[in-house]
Amino acid sequence: MVEKQTAGHDRLGDFAPKFAELDDDVLFGQVWSRQDKLSARDRSMITCSALIAQGLFPQLESHMKLAKKNGVTKDEMVEMITQLAFYAGWPKAWSAFGLAKEIFKD
Template identity: 40%
Template sequence: MDNTVANNDSAVTPLTLPSLVMYTENTLLNDLWNRTALSPRDRSIITLATIVSRHQVEEQLNTLNQALDNGVKPDEIAEIITHLAFYSGWGNATSAARAAQQVFNARSINISELPGSNIVPLPINQQAEDQRAQHVSSHFADVSPGVVQFTTDAVFNDLWLRPDLAPRDRSLVTVSALVSNGQVAQVTFHLNKAMDNGLTQSQAGEALTQLAFYAGWPNVFSALPIFKQVFESRNA
């Protein structure tokens, strides 16, 4: 048996353990990635967010190639990595940026044409942003005014308004990173935001299925009660 596992014509690292090969081929590639509750593009967004946020360097090249094969645009990949600088740390993002540069160069994708500072931001929901900012400021301005300031100025009034990654996909990246790193305290706000941005309940549930394989069952089971609470509150 050829132990090089492939998906969408993107070769991944050869596997040598027969049991891992079996589950990778049968359960991961032939089952999980063919489930229709999420598109392959969505699954790649979730997987890329997980690989980057968990700093799984050896998987980055394969995951980036797979994402491009599944329809994630270079501009979107650049924005996903930039977004994760804020939600999983700068070091994780810079490592992924180096991998992305390698993949883009191999595919003759011009990095200089990717989005930078010269953008037209998306419109902001000022009422919702004012409520968010007031809530954060009232609770934490005396603890860390710098965090409060940058959360407003750099994150919600800048990063989230960048147009080359749709708000729904940006939310999917954020929720995936939070679940992947076990940061369930932040999931309620961002899952609600994701669903406000167009992520359906069934898609959110299936995102957990994808995350179970790439972030591990314990992280997903820690997030399941939060997802259930959000779903129930929105359906009440």
């Protein structure tokens, strides 16, 4: 079961309420909860891959933490980033490894 997300409402609820609703209720509520279609672990790996490929490191940090919570191991994250280095770019992999090293240090 995917945990109810409230980041949209917490961070943008007063400023951009519709966006906050779409983020929390549609993306994380409806899409991420479709466990019968794709596990939260797999969704996390896909999301982290997409964020790395686009160089969206501010968003990557929270998604990498969520990936760890969803069962992605350090070894899997390292392999994913290594694979992406060849397709998304070496500098992006270096940046992603910096985050991964902190998040998966224990």
